[in-house]
Amino acid sequence: MSATSRRRILRTEPTWLRRGLIGLALLLTFLFIVLPLAAVFIQAFDKGWAVWQAAVTEENARSAILLSLLVTGITVPLNVVFGLAAAWTIARFQFKGRNVLLTLIDIPFGVSPVVSGLIFVLVFGAQGWLGPWLGDHDIQIIFAVPGIVLATVFVTFPFVARELIPLMQSQGSDEEEAAIVLGATAWQMFRRVTLPNIKWGLLYGVVLCTARSLGEFGAVSVVSGHIRGLTNTIPLHVEILYNEYNYTAAFAVASLLSVVAVVTLLLKKVLEWKTREARV
Amino acid sequence: MFKRPGVLPGFWPAYSYSVLYLSLIVLIPLSAVFLKAATAGWPKIWQTISSPRVVAAYEVSFGASLAAAIASVVIGFVIAWALERYEFPGKSFVDALVDIPFALPTAVAGISLTSLYAPNGWLGRYLTPLGIKVAFTPLGITIALIFIGLPFVVRSVQPVMEDADHEVEEAASSLGASRWQVFRRVLFPAFRPALLTGFALAFARGLGEYGSVVFISGNLPMKTEIAPLLIIAKLEQYDYAGAAAIAVAMLVASFFLLFLINFIQGRSRRFMETKLS
Secondary structure: OHHHHHHHHHHOOOHHHHHHHHHHHHHHHHHHHHHHHHHHHHHHOOOOHHHHHHHHHOHHHHHHHHHHHHHHHHHHHHHHHHHHHHHHHHHHOEOOOHHHHHHHHOHHHHOOHHHHHHHHHHHHOOOOOOHHHHHHOOOOOOOOHHHHHHHHHHHHOOHHHHHHHHHHHHHOOHHHHHHHHOOOOHHHHHHHHHHHHHHHHHHHHHHHHHHHHHHOOHHHHHHHOOOOOOOOOHHHHHHHHHHOOOHHHHHHHHHHHHHHHHHHHHHHHHHHHHHHHHHO | OOEOOOOOOOHHHHHHHHHHHHHHHHHHHHHHHHHHHHHHOHHHHHHHHOOHHHHHHHHHHHHHHHHHHHHHHHHHHHHHHHHHHOOOOOHHHHHHHOOHHHHOOHHHHHHHHHHHHOOOOOOHHHHHHHOOOOOOOHHHHHHHHHHHHHHHHHHHHHHHHHHOOHHHHHHHHHOOOOHHHHHHHHHHHHHHHHHHHHHHHHHHHHHHOOHHHHHHHOOOOOOOOOHHHHHHHHHHOOOHHHHHHHHHHHHHHHHHHHHHHHHHHHHHHHHHHHHHO
């Protein structure tokens, strides 16, 4: 008896320290992570349901929501197609420059959001590379919807590819090779073998990409021009309301984005569990 | 040049499309910053990035990111330790909460933190009588960057803690090491590379962070103005070359950090491999 109890004591900390550390960890998580999220909802409903509803259905809020949905609707499919192509290339073939390609995909994660917006201003802005030509042909990209889409595509660029590459690498290509050898066409193989195997990972990539597209602030802020009702996305609308000291309305609109964040976390848990199931 | 083992179709279309899309969306636009800065010439770049206001902004960004990354390492270590080594009710729920800063849009975090730490806010109202001013000071910027940096540290350290070898720990205790000695000599050295990675990730993210910081910082020139904000200020003055020059300096700093992270991870992997063989 004494031998086992001594060993248990040696393998972990004394009870008081253990409880103290758990308590400290909970306090720090609450203070630094949970409180900022909780504060959004509490302040959003500060003045009641009717005020919240008025703030999120008001005309400028509605057009901001529609624009964010439009931008996300264009961004996500583009990055899904790229993610599938990049994952197929990297996880299924050996070629020269494979590691370089893998590293380059990650670049947007290392770039400041403001710089992500700046690069498109330098290419398409009035003084940019293509600015004069675009001006002659009356095409506006910066301070218009195409610029917002480009900046969002850049910022969310790696999400889908980053989810699919490790998943497809760990699954291996046996099943796909079998399908081809047995006479399936490329499309049949993709639809019947590849897609069912990667669907949960793909969905998780889509969830991350969607959440970031809806919530991106810095990059979009640089290229949008903040034209109310025309080029304001949800986060930019929140900024305007906040800077006008219209705090309740700002938090009401922000609460919509916070719901997206909470749903993202829930889906993450579910999809992680599903992917692990698929890997086994 | 290209080896294609096996029978799988679609290499060329997938490869060409990936490279084309990568070039159009990422590489060509990104090269615009470097070219814009280069066409302005070295004297102009140097004049921009060495002007007092820009230097002050770099100092604020660098100092706050450094302080926040260090704080994130300490706080993140405590959270990861409790999550990986102890059992308590609601553990997996708390674990899920750690990802909130990844998921919450930065502008939302920014206005929420400002409202909490403003002099009349829930936390600010208790800190102000103590003489601690958070909102609109460098301390506020640091708090915002801790929020952003914490998950990077927790998620870097957790897998290493999970894999930690209990036998080594037991061997050390049965050879007479105290609990503190085991921690300091056996456990902590194993966690160090992961902590460094988390530190570097949090630091790199902090340097470029914009949305969560602009609201709480107050943006006073020379005092609480961060580098990304100066890029926007230059753009508003149509000084594209100046904006590009500041951006190039920031890009070089963050690519250097990413390179460092890869180096640390590569070295610790080699270390683990030699230890195993």
